[in-house]
Amino acid sequence: MKFLVLVYGNEQVWGDPEVDVAALITEVDAFNAALRESGEMVAVEGLIPSPHAVRARGGAPVVSDGPYLEAKEHVGSFFLLDVADEERALAIARSYPPLRHPSAHGGGLEVWPLMTHGDAPA
Numbered sequence: 001m002k003f004l005v006l007v008y009g010n011e012q013v014w015g016d017p018e019v020d021v022a023a024l025i026t027e028v029d030a031f032n033a034a035l036r037e038s039g040e041m042v043a044v045e046g047l048i049p050s051p052h053a054v055r056a057r058g059g060a061p062v063v064s065d066g067p068y069l070e071a072k073e074h075v076g077s078f079f080l081l082d083v084a085d086e087e088r089a090l091a092i093a094r095s096y097p098p099l100r101h102p103s104a105h106g107g108g109l110e111v112w113p114l115m116t117h118g119d120a121p122a
Contacts, residue, residue: 002042002082002114003089007096009076009107019101027097035081035092044079086113 035041053066083089093109 001085001089002080002116003086004112004114005079005081005089005093006075006110006112007077007079007107008074008109009098024098024101031095031097032079035079040081040083040088040092042080042082044077046077047075049074049076080114086111089113 032041032044051066052063054061054063056062081089081092083092089111093111096109098107099109
């Protein structure tokens with residue numbers, strides 16, 4: 001089964017003097033490498049914080065800067081897993097290194113099962 005995992009972060013963590021950013025990045029790199037080696041991580045990418053929104057307005061697509069969220073957290077990266085089941089996907093999500101950091105600033109993950117051909121939306 002494939003799962004999209006959205007990684008939410010808070011930019012405050014990068015300026016927090018209590019966070020050893022280099023060590024945290026090293027932990028995440030090791031996490032990613034282990035999952036690539038096991039064949040469970042299909043892709044992982046960080047996102048540049050300059051998105052555009054494309055929405056229908058009056059029957060036509062309109063592109064705008066944004067989306068602009070009022071929340072401090074935003075999607076900062078994602079990874080794509082190919083694992084045996086949802087239980088394994090959630091175990092991987094729970095083991096994401098920044099979640100164990102005392103100064104995580106509320107960051108978190110969303111785990112989304114991906115449809116395969118012929119699946120009906122729930």
